[in-house]
Every structure is written in C-alpha cells, then in structure tokens.
Amino acid sequence: MSNILSALLLALWAYLCMTDMLGTSFFMGFRPLIAGFGAGLIVGDVQTGLMIGGTLELMALGVYNYGGASIPDFTVGAILGTFFGKGGNYEVGIALAIPAALLLTQMDVIAGMINNVFVHKADKFAEVGDVKGFDRMMYLFSHVPYGLSRGLPVFVAVALGEPAVKVVGTFFDTYPWISNGINTAGGILPALGFAMLLKIMPVGKFPAFLILGFVLYAFMDVPLVGLALSAVAVSLIYQYTKNQKMEA
Amino acid sequence: MTDKRVKIEKADLMKSFWRFILAFQFGWNYERMQSVGYCFAMLPILKKTHPDPDDFKEAFIANLNFFNTNPVVGAPLILGAHIALEEAGASIDTTEGFKVGLMGPMAGIGDTVVWALYNSIIFSIGSIMALSGNVFGPILVILLVFFPYMAVRYWQFMWAYEQGANLLSSLGSGAFAKITEFATIVGLIVVGGFAPSIVSLSTPIQFSKEIEIGGEVVTQVVEIQAQLDAIMPYLLPMLITFLAYWLLKKKNWNPIQVIYLLIAIGFIGGAVGIFA
Numbered sequence: 001m002s003n004i005l006s007a008l009l010l011a012l013w014a015y016l017c018m019t020d021m022l023g024t025s026f027f028m029g030f031r032p033l034i035a036g037f038g039a040g041l042i043v044g045d046v047q048t049g050l051m052i053g054g055t056l057e058l059m060a061l062g063v064y065n066y067g068g069a070s071i072p073d074f075t076v077g078a079i080l081g082t083f084f085g086k087g088g089n090y091e092v093g094i095a096l097a098i099p100a101a102l103l104l105t106q107m108d109v110i111a112g113m114i115n116n117v118f119v120h121k122a123d124k125f126a127e128v129g130d131v132k133g134f135d136r137m138m139y140l141f142s143h144v145p146y147g148l149s150r151g152l153p154v155f156v157a158v159a160l161g162e163p164a165v166k167v168v169g170t171f172f173d174t175y176p177w178i179s180n181g182i183n184t185a186g187g188i189l190p191a192l193g194f195a196m197l198l199k200i201m202p203v204g205k206f207p208a209f210l211i212l213g214f215v216l217y218a219f220m221d222v223p224l225v226g227l228a229l230s231a232v233a234v235s236l237i238y239q240y241t242k243n244q245k246m247e248a
Numbered sequence: 249m250t251d252k253r254v255k256i257e258k259a260d261l262m263k264s265f266w267r268f269i270l271a272f273q274f275g276w277n278y279e280r281m282q283s284v285g286y287c288f289a290m291l292p293i294l295k296k297t298h299p300d301p302d303d304f305k306e307a308f309i310a311n312l313n314f315f316n317t318n319p320v321v322g323a324p325l326i327l328g329a330h331i332a333l334e335e336a337g338a339s340i341d342t343t344e345g346f347k348v349g350l351m352g353p354m355a356g357i358g359d360t361v362v363w364a365l366y367n368s369i370i371f372s373i374g375s376i377m378a379l380s381g382n383v384f385g386p387i388l389v390i391l392l393v394f395f396p397y398m399a400v401r402y403w404q405f406m407w408a409y410e411q412g413a414n415l416l417s418s419l420g421s422g423a424f425a426k427i428t429e430f431a432t433i434v435g436l437i438v439v440g441g442f443a444p445s446i447v448s449l450s451t452p453i454q455f456s457k458e459i460e461i462g463g464e465v466v467t468q469v470v471e472i473q474a475q476l477d478a479i480m481p482y483l484l485p486m487l488i489t490f491l492a493y494w495l496l497k498k499k500n501w502n503p504i505q506v507i508y509l510l511i512a513i514g515f516i517g518g519a520v521g522i523f524a
Contacts, residue, residue, distance in 0.1 A: 033375050046383060061371060064363040112276060112278050115278075129301055134287075135288070143271075178519065180524070181515035181517075188488050188514045201436055203436070209436035213438060214482075215440075224376070224445060227441040231437035234433065235430050
C-alpha cells in the first residue's frame with residue numbers, strides 16, 4: 001500500500017474517531033485502544049495496533065476532557081504510533097506516539113476556538129428563523145474543524161514521515177538511555193488520569209473506600225474484575241446498612 | 249394568552265433523539281460549548297411548540313445559550329424533560345432556568361459514573377487483553393460501549409420526557425442521590441486498586457558494601473526497591489499519584505502542566521537510572 005493511500009485512510013479513520021466522540025459515541029474511537037486497533041486493521045498489522053493502543057490506553061486511563069479541559073491527543077498518538085510501529089517496531093512506535101500526543105494537544109484547543117464561528121453563524125440563522133441554513137451548517141460543516149484537527153496531522157505525518165522515522169529508529173538504537181527515559185515516563189503518566197479522577201470524586205468524604213481498594217490489590221492481589229465486583233458488593237452493603245439505620 | 253399546547257408525537261421525539269445522537273457535540277466551542285448541538289436536537293420540537301414565526305425565532309435564539317453537561321448521562325435527561333416542558337407550554341425563562349440548573353449537577357454525576365468509573369473499568373480490562381495480543385480486547389470494549397450507551401441514552405431521554413415537570417421532584421426523591429453515592433463508592437474502591445496496578449514506577453538503585461563477618465569479606469547488596477516494598481508495596485506509584493492529585497487539587501495546576509512534570513520526572517529519572 002502506498003504511503004499516500006495509507007495516509008488518506010488513516011486520516012479518514014482519525015476524522016471518524018473524532019466524529020464519533022462528538023456525536024454518536026458508538027465505539028469511543030477517540031480512545032487510544034480503539035484508535036490503535038482501527039489503525040492496525042488499516043495498516044494490516046493488528047498486533048501492533050493492539051500493543052500501541054493498549055499501552056497508550058493504560059497511560060490515558062481516566063484522562064478525559066472534563067468540562068473542556070485540554071488533554072494530550074492520544075487518539076492521533078495511537079494512530080501514528082501504530083503506523084510507525086508496524087512490522088515489529090513497537091519501541092519506535094511508542095516512542096513517537098507520546099511526543100506526537102503532546103505536540104498535538106494544541107490542535108484540540110485551536111479547533112474549539114475555530115468552532116466559535118458556528119455559534120455566531122447560528123445566532124444569525126436564529127434571528128431570521130432559518131432552520132434549513134442551520135441544519136446545513138450542522139450536517140456539513142460543524143464537524144470539520146475537529147475532524148481536520150486530527151485528520152490533517154495524521155495525513156501529513158504518514159505521507160512524509162517514514163524516512164524521518166527510520167532516522168529516529170537508528171537514533172534510539174544508538175542512545176538506549178532515551179528509550180529508558182521514555183519508558184519510565186510512560187509508566188508514570190497514568191498517575192495523571194488517577195489524579196484527575198480523584199479530583200472529581202469526594203475523596204475527603206470517603207477515604208476508607210480508596211484505602212480498601214488499594215489494600216485489596218496491593219496486599220491481597222485481587223485481580224481487576226474481582227476488584228470491581230468487590231467494589232459493587234461493598235457499595236451495596238454500605239447502602240443497605242445505612243438504610244437499616246435510617247429505618248430503625 | 250390562549251392555550252396553544254401542541255401534542256408531541258413519538259415521531260417528533262425520535263427525530264429529536266436521533267439528532268442528539270448524531271451531532272450533540274458537533275461544533276463544540278469554548279464560547280458556548282454544546283449550545284449548537286443542543287439547539288440542533290431541540291429544533292424539531294421547537295418548530296411544533298412555537299407555530300408563530302416570531303415566537304419560534306425567540307425560542308431558537310434562547311436555545312443557543314451556553315450549555316455543557318455529560319453527553320451520555322445528563323444531556324439526554326435534560327433534553328427529554330425539556331421537551332415535556334415545551335409540550336406543557338412552559339415559558340423560555342422556565343426552560344432555560346431548568347437547563348442551567350440541571351447541567352452542572354448532571355455533568356458531575358455523568359463524568360464520575362461514565363468516564364471515571366465505567367470507562368476506566370472496561371478500558372483497563374480491554375487494554376490488558378489487547379496487550380496480551382487478544383483481538384477481543386478492543387472488540388469487547390466496543391460492544392460494552394455501543395449497547396449500554398445507546399440503551400442508557402434512550403431510556404433516560406424517554407424517562408425524563410415522561411416525568412416532565414415532575415422530574416425535579418423525582419430527582420430530589422433520593423433515588424438519584426442513592427445511585428450517585430453507589431457509583432462514587434464503587435469508583436473510589438476501583439480507583440484505589442487500579443492506580444497501583446497501572447501506574448508503574450520503581451527504582452533499580454542498589455548499594456553494595458563489603459563487610460567483614462568473622463574475618464571473611466562479604467559483599468552485601470542492598471536493593472532500595474526491596475526496602476521500599478517492605479515498607480509498603482507500590483509505595484512509589486502511590487506517591488507519584490498523590491503528587492499529581494495534590495498539584496491538580498491544591499495548587500490548581502492544569503492537566504497539561506502535570507503531564508509535563510511527570511514526563512520530566514520519568515524521562516530524567518529513567519535516563520539517569522534512578523527510576524525504572
């Protein structure tokens with residue numbers, strides 16, 4: 001497959017992932033696990049897609065743009081990482097995915113600012129009661145800035161990037177400490193996701209449950225599904241005893 | 249004013265619902281966030297409930313006000329109840345007040361239940377499967393997104409429409425508070441366990457010293473990580489997570505600043521060899 005064709009298909013995939021995030025939410029395509037999986041299908045290397053997507057997903061677990069906060073673009077990171085990591089170059093893929101995700105954070109901000117245009121256009125349509133014009137804007141244009149904010153970087157990077165990536169690959173072989181640094185950074189990045197989750201949860205009110213979860217995993221090695229089920233059980237017991245007290 | 253109430257048919261509801269599904273956050277912008285998507289979903293209803301062109305324009309304009317809430321748990325509920333209010337002939341002040349009053353609390357509930365709790369669980373399980381080379385990792389996640397998300401959005405929308413003006417008292421009746429509390433507790437336990445399972449940080453530092461035991465020189469190696477594990481397993485991952493939490497919560501750092509700090513710590517630590 002020529003690079004231009006791959007670039008086009010991957011850019012379309014990125015666009016579709018964004019459209020799904022904004023609208024349908026049918027498959028959460030903007031999450032790195034799904035974006036990487038789709039990219040793996042497109043480039044014909046599903047295993048690399050799974051590895052890159054899975055790795056980035058664990059880094060970005062719980063990282064969502066709560067209330068419109070900007071977050072690294074792991075969607076594009078997973079797609080580019082899968083493309084450049086295909087054929088057994090996982091290390092190169094992951095090493096490129098993280099900086100790409102960070103560099104492209106600003107694309108999200110730019111798209112959200114460009115979109116201010118739509119709200120002003122909408123005001124004009126509303127003043128004259130022009131539903132058709134408004135609908136046309138929504139169907140045809142309102143998804144374009146976000147779609148292109150991901151589609152264009154993917155297209156450019158894939159169409160032009162392969163020679164540059166070969167250089168990067170040999171560079172990493174020469175200086176292994178860079179890979180060590182990136183891998184260690186990748187290992188602690190999920191701390192952000194958990195910190196963001198804790199920030200929106202009432203930790204101060206219910207510290208006991210947080211400690212309980214930690215103890216179940218860290219000291220008792222309960223696997224994740226078991227942990228989730230225990231959590232449901234504890235929560236049910238808590239509410240049950242609370243109700244009993246209130247009735248008594 | 250004469251009674252101009254118009255009956256909303258099932259077909260109108262479905263039209264509004266599908267517009268919501270297709271494009272709720274299309275055109276999301278910093279100025280008014282989900283406003284155009286919300287308006288887009290409401291238009292088929294507004295056209296019916298405001299047959300007078302001037303009335304309609306006024307409602308069209310009002311529905312472009314600032315709006316932002318969770319798109320999965322929150323938005324469909326507000327939309328459904330708003331349609332019922334429109335059908336009952338509520339004034340624009342009433343409907344706009346209702347939207348503003350509900351969007352904040354619903355965003356808090358939706359973000360916690362959908363993003364923080366549900367998604368974190370299914371995506372971590374899916375990722376762990378994917379990392380062992382299992383194609384069903386992402387496929388399972390897609391199934392666990394598609395069907396529950398559709399169901400939860402549809403039910404909420406229809407339930408809120410049927411509740412209509414009673415929605416606020418239904419929400420206040422405690423059932424909703426109970427669900428939120430339930431989800432919060434599950435979320436905290438899960439986060440407490442997931443954090444150490446996924447954040448990885450350790451130190452390869454070790455000291456060796458030569459000591460004399462009964463005339464013989466023995467090299468004794470002290471691994472720092474083993475010492476830390478003896479104090480508490482996953483001590484370093486927990487410290488780094490609480491550092492990030494403290495910076496976000498108490499120091500008002502934004503996520504991007506935190507990410508750069510984490511990368512700096514990890515990259516330098518890993519490159520120099522004090523962390524792995």
